[in-house]
Amino acid sequence: MPATLPTATPTAATSKRGRPGYDQQSVLRIAVEVFNKHGYEATSMGILAENLGISKSAIYHHVPSKEDLLRLALEQALGGLESVLKLDGATSGAADARLEFVLRGTIGVLVERLPFVTLLLRLRGNTEMERDALARRRTFDRTITSLVSAAQQDGTLRTDIDPGTITRLLFGTINSIVEWYKPGGPLSASKLADDVISMAFQGLHR
Incomplete structure (x- = not known):
């Protein structure tokens, strides 16, 4: 993390x-x-x-307005996620290490800002503000997909699964955390990140 x-x-x-x-x-x-x-x-x-x-x-x-509350809330979620991509661990080093860093950071932001990320994940895209937020989320996902692809090209991740599919499966797991994780419980954010990374990469590493 x-x-x-x-x-x-x-x-x-x-x-x-x-x-x-x-x-x-x-x-x-x-x-x-x-x-x-x-x-x-x-x-x-x-x-x-x-x-x-x-x-x-x-x-x-x-x-x-109510819309302004939504804007502020979505910025809490998206701003946190996007900030992870700007940290040194996400911008330098081997692709698989950068991917792991970003996934750990994503989980950290999700736990730290759980209600805000939950709101982001439940958007339906019914307003321009929601559509803009979903577009930013898709841009974030594409960055992850590019890291997966780079790690495949480096030979550190298996190549028989499409990088877009890997990204969707990874974030299907990570995003589900908002439905069951209880902050302050026995499972810490760092242990949660360890568990997700172990489960994912044991199936992805050659």
């Missing part, structure tokens, strides 16, 4: 305060929980206000 996982950096936009008792990040955190429970489209500002224990008008002290 990367020595330092990318973390959210507070900005003027994300740290501004509104009504006492809440800041934008706490509103966002609760909103994402509600989106994941009810679905983004089915969640009204009234439902959000009820879960926050404040009026609908009070929410607008923190964010302009």
